[in-house]
Amino acid sequence: MAAAARFLLRTAGSSKASITNVNSGLHGKYGATLLRVSPSCNLLAKTQRRYAAHFTFQPESVQTEYGPTQKMNLFQSVTSALDNTLASDPTAVIFGEDVAFGGVFRCTVGLRDKYGKDRVFNTPLCEQGIVGFGIGVAVAGATAIAEIQFADYIYPAFDQIVNEAAKYRYRSGNLFDCGNLTIRAPWGCVGHGSLYHSQSPEAFFAHCPGIKVVIPRGPVQAKGLLLSCIADKNPCIFFEPKILYRAAVDQVPVEPYQIPLSEAEILQEGSDVTLVAWGTQVHVIKEVAAMAQEKLGVSCEVIDLQTILPWDAETICKSVVKTGRLLVSHEAPVTGGFAAEISSTVQEECFLNLEAPIARVCGYDTPFPHIFEPFYIPDKWKCFDAVKRMINY
Amino acid sequence: MEHARCLRKLCGIGYRLISQNNGLRDSSKLIQYRAFRVNSAVQQQPLVERPEFPGSSAEFTGRLEFVEPDVASGIPVYRVMGRRGEIVSPSEDPQLPQETVVDFYKSMTLFNTMDRILYESQRQGRITFYATNFGEEGTHIGSVAALDPTDLVFGQYREAGVLLYRGFPLDLFMAQCYSNADDLGKGRQMPVHYGSKDLNFVTISSTLATQIPQAVGAAYAIKRASSDRAVICYFGEGAASEGDAHAGLHFSATLECPIIFFCRNNGYAISTPTSEQYRGDGIAGRGAGYGIASIRVDGNDVFAVYNVTKEARRRAVAENRPFLIEAMTYRVGHHSTSDDSSTYRSLDEVSYWEKQDHPIGRLGRYLAARGWWGEEEEQAWRKEAQRRVMEALQKAEGRPKPHPDLLFTDVYQEVPPHLEKQKGAMWKHLKEYKEHYPLELYEE
Numbered sequence: 065m066a067a068a069a070r071f072l073l074r075t076a077g078s079s080k081a082s083i084t085n086v087n088s089g090l091h092g093k094y095g096a097t098l099l100r101v102s103p104s105c106n107l108l109a110k111t112q113r114r115y116a117a118h119f120t121f122q123p124e125s126v127q128t129e130y131g132p133t134q135k136m137n138l139f140q141s142v143t144s145a146l147d148n149t150l151a152s153d154p155t156a157v158i159f160g161e162d163v164a165f166g167g168v169f170r171c172t173v174g175l176r177d178k179y180g181k182d183r184v185f186n187t188p189l190c191e192q193g194i195v196g197f198g199i200g201v202a203v204a205g206a207t208a209i210a211e212i213q214f215a216d217y218i219y220p221a222f223d224q225i226v227n228e229a230a231k232y233r234y235r236s237g238n239l240f241d242c243g244n245l246t247i248r249a250p251w252g253c254v255g256h257g258s259l260y261h262s263q264s265p266e267a268f269f270a271h272c273p274g275i276k277v278v279i280p281r282g283p284v285q286a287k288g289l290l291l292s293c294i295a296d297k298n299p300c301i302f303f304e305p306k307i308l309y310r311a312a313v314d315q316v317p318v319e320p321y322q323i324p325l326s327e328a329e330i331l332q333e334g335s336d337v338t339l340v341a342w343g344t345q346v347h348v349i350k351e352v353a354a355m356a357q358e359k360l361g362v363s364c365e366v367i368d369l370q371t372i373l374p375w376d377a378e379t380i381c382k383s384v385v386k387t388g389r390l391l392v393s394h395e396a397p398v399t400g401g402f403a404a405e406i407s408s409t410v411q412e413e414c415f416l417n418l419e420a421p422i423a424r425v426c427g428y429d430t431p432f433p434h435i436f437e438p439f440y441i442p443d444k445w446k447c448f449d450a451v452k453r454m455i456n457y
Numbered sequence: 458m459e460h461a462r463c464l465r466k467l468c469g470i471g472y473r474l475i476s477q478n479n480g481l482r483d484s485s486k487l488i489q490y491r492a493f494r495v496n497s498a499v500q501q502q503p504l505v506e507r508p509e510f511p512g513s514s515a516e517f518t519g520r521l522e523f524v525e526p527d528v529a530s531g532i533p534v535y536r537v538m539g540r541r542g543e544i545v546s547p548s549e550d551p552q553l554p555q556e557t558v559v560d561f562y563k564s565m566t567l568f569n570t571m572d573r574i575l576y577e578s579q580r581q582g583r584i585t586f587y588a589t590n591f592g593e594e595g596t597h598i599g600s601v602a603a604l605d606p607t608d609l610v611f612g613q614y615r616e617a618g619v620l621l622y623r624g625f626p627l628d629l630f631m632a633q634c635y636s637n638a639d640d641l642g643k644g645r646q647m648p649v650h651y652g653s654k655d656l657n658f659v660t661i662s663s664t665l666a667t668q669i670p671q672a673v674g675a676a677y678a679i680k681r682a683s684s685d686r687a688v689i690c691y692f693g694e695g696a697a698s699e700g701d702a703h704a705g706l707h708f709s710a711t712l713e714c715p716i717i718f719f720c721r722n723n724g725y726a727i728s729t730p731t732s733e734q735y736r737g738d739g740i741a742g743r744g745a746g747y748g749i750a751s752i753r754v755d756g757n758d759v760f761a762v763y764n765v766t767k768e769a770r771r772r773a774v775a776e777n778r779p780f781l782i783e784a785m786t787y788r789v790g791h792h793s794t795s796d797d798s799s800t801y802r803s804l805d806e807v808s809y810w811e812k813q814d815h816p817i818g819r820l821g822r823y824l825a826a827r828g829w830w831g832e833e834e835e836q837a838w839r840k841e842a843q844r845r846v847m848e849a850l851q852k853a854e855g856r857p858k859p860h861p862d863l864l865f866t867d868v869y870q871e872v873p874p875h876l877e878k879q880k881g882a883m884w885k886h887l888k889e890y891k892e893h894y895p896l897e898l899y900e901e
Contacts, residue, residue: 157681190708196667197704200611203674228664236641236660237660276869298870326873374869
């Protein structure tokens with residue numbers, strides 16, 4: 065299954081530079097250099113120009129409550145969380161495809177050398193095996209941190225996740241559980257990932273009682289939420305927005321700390337509209353909030369949901385009671401997307417407060433396309449337009 | 458053929474040299490290896506080329522020849538005891554003491570009695586489902602007896618004998634099947650989905666083969682904990698077709714796990730005969746492909762099963778590697794109470810196995826030949842077993858179902874707010890519409 069991913073990476077080589085290439089269209093530097101050195105390519109440039117990133121990451125205020133911090137991008141903050149875990153929990157093991165040499169996104173660099181090859185190791189290329197194996201490790205009482213190379217390749221393990229991991233505790237009457245299992249997987253669009261390097265499968269899992277699904281928006285959240293997932297006594301899926309692996313840089317505490325699961329975070333208070341998103345899309349709606357303020361004089365409350373399941377309905381509903389309007393945005397397709405769950409719950413809970421229909425700005429109901437990505441994603445202009453229409457409703 | 462012959466001629470000289478002279482072959486290997494390492498192959502070109510592909514360790518051949526499977530004469534079936542209960546390989550006789558063998562027999566027959574009574578119980582609509590173990594009692598008892606009580610068991614759903622032998626009380630078997638308030642699983646799963654933390658028997662789930670890679674993960678964790686324990690993972694030959702079986706076998710070898718894969722090959726997966734299940738040499742024939750030491754055993758010979766499991770367990774723990782046991786047996790009963798097997802196999806076939814080659818019958822003849830068990834003991838024990846099972850059944854039937862609140866717990870370790878809310882909504886509803894629900898059957 066992950067063969068396609070490996071192909072993509074191998075053709076690019078495995079050096080740092082090539083991984084940057086794979087990671088995001090943000091790093092347009094290489095393209096720019098090329099154009100400069102070969103002016104005859106001007107004609108080509110018109111059709112080959114990389115579309116600019118659809119979001120802007122802004123570091124947040126420095127956290128001091130957890131001790132000294134260090135500048136880390138998202139993949140480094142993941143490594144830091146894994147490092148803290150292996151250091152403090154002698155049973156913890158990390159495994160998956162290609163994690164031993166540091167992982168195709170560099171999230172496990174150095175861990176094998178530091179903690180030994182029996183704790184950080186490659187598995188055969190088989191997703192259902194990786195998750196089944198991880199469940200077994202957890203059932204035996206050890207801490208299992210499994211990596212699925214791309215969220216797009218998690219489906220071969222769907223049975224092990226939905227029928228097994230999620231139901232282990234319930235079906236055994238709490239005799240056995242796999243609460244020590246965490247599954248990490250790169251997630252979300254990347255500019256050119258096409259059908260199988262772009263997916264956001266959280267809604268498939270949101271329909272499955274027994275697991276937790278968590279998605280961070282930046283390095284600080286990634287480390288804190290990942291450590292919470294690992295410590296949590298329930299099987300967790302942790303989706304890492306891969307476009308942020310290098311693009312998002314922040315001051316991250318070096319020591320371990322936890323950000324609570326099932327708690328949304330209000331990033332910006334507002335009074336006219338509530339905007340809800342998770343992962344990269346949080347940065348999109350933050351920008352939308354600024355645009356709405358500037359162009360329309362509309363005050364937006366921006367909320368990062370953070371945990372998809374079980375989700376923090378209370379924070380969202382409280383916000384909507386105040387603002388009277390709700391926009392939910394996600395990259396995944398609209399039909400059956402998690403925005404549907406949020407909007408129907410809010411409609412039930414806040415019917416008397418709603419002044420306009422709840423808006424969902426999401427991916428279209430198509431597979432994730434390669435060359436049409438700029439038109440596919442629910443970018444800031446699509447979200448902005450929805451806010452405008454909602455205000456004028 | 459012509460092409461093949463030409464090829465052979467071309468490559469023939471070197472090839473023959475290599476295959477005719479072992480000493481030369483070894484030294485040429487060394488030279489070739491060194492040449493490759495120092496990256497100056499041109500200067501140190503060996504006499505004979507050897508494949509340097511990282512994916513396998515093999516010689517070149519000039520013969521175009523597909524490797525044919527040998528299905529006609531497959532891996533032999535290891536046995537100790539003949540169908541008349543006689544020891545056919547005296548050197549292999551485990552020479553178990555009388556009380557152990559009698560205990561085997563009593564466990565198998567008690568298990569058989571429980572099966573018969575619970576099967577009838579389902580037929581009468583007292584429980585919703587049942588799956589018997591007729592004909593496979595020997596595989597359960599023989600294998601579990603060879604394990605350490607702390608060895609972790611992952612099963613499918615036809616391994617209740619393992620649990621029984623480890624001392625799981627009849628009351629708890631019944632509680633699970635009746636989904637009553639005593640069920641350790643809190644009445645959540647269908648009957649025969651047993652589990653016991655105390656007896657190291659991981660709770661059964663319906664999804665076939667999912668336990669296989671899980672058992673491997675547990676074996677890996679156990680290896681790291683250096684607790685000198687092993688894991689045994691049972692599955693049927695049908696489940697072995699699932700992708701998860703491939704995953705588990707494969708991972709166990711590369712990650713060097715102390716695990717015994719125990720396949721019960723009873724000839725059928727519901728109605729599907731093995732000829733439609735696979736075309737290779739059964740399941741044992743696959744082991745070597747994964748780099749797993751494998752053996753095939755007569756599953757109706759409790760001593761043979763005991764011996765192979767004992768040895769596999771010893772080596773799995775000592776060497777941290779997996780072993781595959783394929784126990785050949787026959788599913789004498791229907792697949793489950795939802796199945797009528799006469800629609801796809803003949804009664805003659807079933808009756809042959811029931812009468813001519815049954816694990817209980819065989820062990821009974823062994824005991825009788827030694828004078829360790831007579832008609833009198835048989836009568837008394839059958840009566841006793843029947844009484845014990847009936848008592849447990851009646852007790853289970855009289856117990857209420859678990860409290861309805863238990864529908865909401867253990868989904869997560871904690872009960873999240875949305876589930877608390879849903880529980881509240883359910884009770885509010887039940888209060889208003891209680892006459893439409895069987896509340897009186899449940900614990901208050």
